[in-house]
Amino acid sequence: MLAEGILKGEIRAAARLMRDIDDEVPSAREELKKLFPHTGRAHIVGVTGSPGTGKSTLVDHLIQAMREKGLTVGVVAVDPTSPFSGGAILGDRIRMQRHSTDPGVFIRSLATRGYLGGLSRSTHDIVDVMDAMGKDVILVETVGVGQDEVEVIRLAHTNIVVLIPGMGDDIQAIKAGILEVGDIFVVNKADREGADKTVRELEIMLEMGHGSEDGWKPPVLKTIAVHHQGIPELLRQIELHRDYLKEHIWEDRQRRRIQEKFLETVRDLLFEEASRRLQKERKWNALMEAVGRREIDPYSAAEQVLAEMLRPEVS
């Protein structure tokens, strides 16, 4: 029912399904199934940068530039919030509220989930909902450190890595971490001292062969997002990269993305189902207690669960 509403353009239905996805309501999967034939059209753009690089401001101005071109935009903001408190950082969202009355823009914040893989799965699903809503571009904003975030990055078609001048030591970390996934590099706050040096350092590293593996040569741009400076050129590069992908490897990426989604769903469903049975059936409870009392090691106990839960293999 939600899916039908979403396909008719009902914002509330979309918001409701996203909440269900967040809360892991099982019926959400049924809705996603119905939306599936309507996905695969949007251009998914990751925007990754450390706190303080101004990436939210950049996203804010990218939205404006895209809207001026008549593109509809979805935004998924992945916040590094606590899995313990459920809290979230509000500043960025408030800043972005100037788009909240624009029906061509849909913004959704995601909290880091309390268990592994939750963030990646929710983001995937929410991107799919926005895709089915017909958004032309979907911006996924992440901090970009940590493994779960890397999974998020992998779902994007185009990845923008945001830095600021004079990151010095951080360049090393960036080099090791996200240089390989960047399709476009942005040195934001480019009116600060050292902007050109940071640009040069990046270009050298990219030339040393840490760039994309697909033949695309990642450009390094300067922006002052807060003054909208460099934003039109950034948008142009985003579109160039999309065209490049379309010509070369778009289909391949789409196929890989959906197959990953499938494997991810298998993993999640298996664990959900196993957890459910482990909690429900008394024999598993007894096993959990025995593990807690160290009467059996956790590995042997897990093997026992597997042997009882899986069908024997057909050979």
Place this chain on the structure above:
Amino acid sequence: MLAEGILKGEIRAAARLMRDIDDEVPSAREELKKLFPHTGRAHIVGVTGSPGTGKSTLVDHLIQAMREKGLTVGVVAVDPTSPFSGGAILGDRIRMQRHSTDPGVFIRSLATRGYLGGLSRSTHDIVDVMDAMGKDVILVETVGVGQDEVEVIRLAHTNIVVLIPGMGDDIQAIKAGILEVGDIFVVNKADREGADKTVRELEIMLEMGHGSEDGWKPPVLKTIAVHHQGIPELLRQIELHRDYLKEHIWEDRQRRRIQEKFLETVRDLLFEEASRRLQKERKWNALMEAVGRREIDPYSAAEQVLAEMLRPEVS
């Protein structure tokens, strides 16, 4: 065979098993089973902080202080390296090499793994090996951003959060992210301007109720790790926290930790086994292809896998 060597104190056997754990060699689990009865004794201390906070130097000096007290030390350094390049940041490790000739210290670096949960699992396992080796304290150094890192933090008994003066905006992120898990807060590089302000801000936030939930009041300490300043007091607080835990909730944490390990192993084994079968059996290959061609949605395909792979539930 490796397990026996490790219990006899053979360093090379330990290094070998850790490499097997890293490479996900299945036989590693058999060795971990044998080590299991010899684990549960070490005090696991997490050291978490952003790049640039000097936490590696802090760890370096903590090792020194612990060695002076006659404690043996294991260190697991979790690096934010690329899942794509397999690269790693070497600087920190080189700095710590002054301990490399000390048989009372065992240091191991871990790369972020290419799939979700890998980091958390490897770290768990490697901590267990060091525990079985008889190390009194095991320091786990992480960047502390990202979900996988949060899982790493959860395995520690005592968590030290390292900051530097004048983090300004970052305080918000810290507040949302790791304040709840910190048992001891350290403002390192305390000779920099704004150290007292940062201490006060932290204390205020902790008083506002974001502290630990177990009754422990997290202290905020100042250190200048590079000059060993404040390190003895930090060590004293680590020991105080351990004593506090022992008196109150040590057993409970140990039990929870091992039960989590069990559930984690169930999840990993299920997915490993499912992936193996999906790759091996022709019918799954056909399903994967159909998903890639969008002939079936990934959710329905995953449900089909589950129905065929799991035994029906006993009710």
